[in-house]
Amino acid sequence: MMDWTDRHCRVFHRLLAPHARLYTEMVHANAVVLGDRGRLLGFDPAEHPVALQLGGSEPEVLAQATRIGVEWGYDEVNLNCGCPSDRVQAGRFGACLMREPGLVAECVAAMIEGARADGREVPVTVKCRLGVDEDHEYERFAAFVEAVAAAGCRTFVVHARNAWLQGLSPRENREVPPLRYEWAWRLKRERPDLEVLVNGGIASEPQVQEQLAHVDGVMLGRAAYHDPYLLHRLDVALYGGELAGRATLLRRLRPYVERQLASGLPLKHVVRHVLGLFHGQPGGRLFRQVLSEGAHRPGAGWELVEQALDATAGATAVA
Template identity: 50%
Template sequence: MQIPVKLAASWIDAGKSIGKSTCPMARPKISVAPMLAYTDSHCRYFLRLLTPGALLYSEMITAAAIVRGDAQRLLAFDPAEHPLALQLGGCDARELAQAARIGEQFGYDEINLNCGCPSDRVRSGRFGACLMSQPALVADCIQAMREAVDIPVTVKCRTGIDPMPADAADEYGFLTRFIHRVAQSGCDVFVVHARRAVLGGLSPKQNREIPPLQYDVVERLRADFPALTLILNGGVRTLQAVREHLRVFDGVMIGREAYQNPYLMAQLHQAVCDPQWTAPSREQVIEQFVPYVQARLKEGHRLSGMIRHIQGLYAGLPRARSWRRFLVEQAARPAADTDVLVDSLRIVRAAA
């Protein structure tokens, strides 16, 4: 079954100028983490205006939702979003393989299995971080997906889980057993969030903040598994930190900082990917976002659902709070359109 990506021509036209990656690496060294309720298609299009080369990820989507639900609604994206990975949640090898195949047909560049989400809802479905205690099952899922698609199949995990299974001798041994077994299935790319996942007692937000960062553990993995591609995730917020981590790891994944301070992505592309590339100004980014917003408004999407993703663009700069307030208040008006974006620029221009 061939599933087309049905996109309005105006979306494609709006994205032609930004859909070409200038990053010379076969696999981008910079990526943006899959973030539930954040990295939707609107967000990814906006981020692509800031970074021609970073690998972007979808929100986690369950394999069951894709196979049994409205795949077109869940998976459609703008061509400008490439390179783009689809993150899947699930633990049924056959269903994951079917969802991966559908994702490939939609045009995604990579399939990633979520073995790191600690939320109770995800855990009750037997996927996410709790899968780290079942490396053989994960290996079966990876093998099934690899046999179903021709694009890379990767894993995102934590450094461990708390509580650990009773048969785990020690935390690092638990982690290496997982990595080794899954790698045997043919997976050679692991994105490692450098924190253990506390299963129960902490919210997903707390699980991103309370468990201590364990960069040393991931560095130890780097030494013990030199043939694998290891991408570091967790707590990376500055250009300097990215540079330091890239001395050790094959790539760095940026999480909440890419959302709260998205202009960092432009700075990273210039510094890490292409020093000859000229980063657009923040004002230019807004102006380039307007045609996309216009096209989506015509299709019935809400303005507030799009501009919520851009509110960190002026983070740390004068008048940023006033600019955000203007966007939120004006976007709530019934007849609000892209004039809100254009008019907002007078606030930040006044601060220049």
């Protein structure tokens, strides 16, 4: 979710789903250690609980980045062993690490030590695939998990597909390799002491409920981004409460938006994350059009959001 789940996206998603755990974009550990930490790590207190997702393969650097993340207040630090992009492979991190369980175990052990820097018990977790390329043996996947669990990791987020490191684009890697949820289900049966979450191809409340009959949790990525109201429906279904209307939820974002505008941030950087709020609804296209065409203009403010909401209200009335 690089370039997608930035701090503005996460604040919006927190309003929709008060009980969800939010994850940052993947950030390389070197960038955390050497880069602009305010830009890379800054987040709004409303985002808690929020996890920092790191990329990297050098135990010492990952430990340092984890320690910094804990000092910044993150509630979890997650090591990405699932991203298949070319630039990730070139840097020897992401999905290619599935082939090096010993190295991942070293990284996790170092990160766990780094997470204890200030006395907080911040969990270190791993996001992975089922394997890479022609890995079609469950035993190889289970051996990867076993090696990393032996290093102290108790939570695995399993994208239930293989990653093809050659021949498929990152987008195709999210769609072409077949889904095998049963591997994650089997892992949970065989290792009930581990927390197992499933990711990949899940885009509706019934699908989430089906997964929860077998595993401990579900991670939503692009489905939650393109149809964010799904997050709200799930939060109410799983934790109770009453559904709020889309317009009501969006207006709760106004104080945050106005603070960002006052700090000099253009409106487009926040509202790009709300374009899917009326996904599949009458007026949804008009809502996106008003925001997309106007948010980049100098001086654009909250009144543009109200115009977009008015467009949906008018379309609903006609419908």
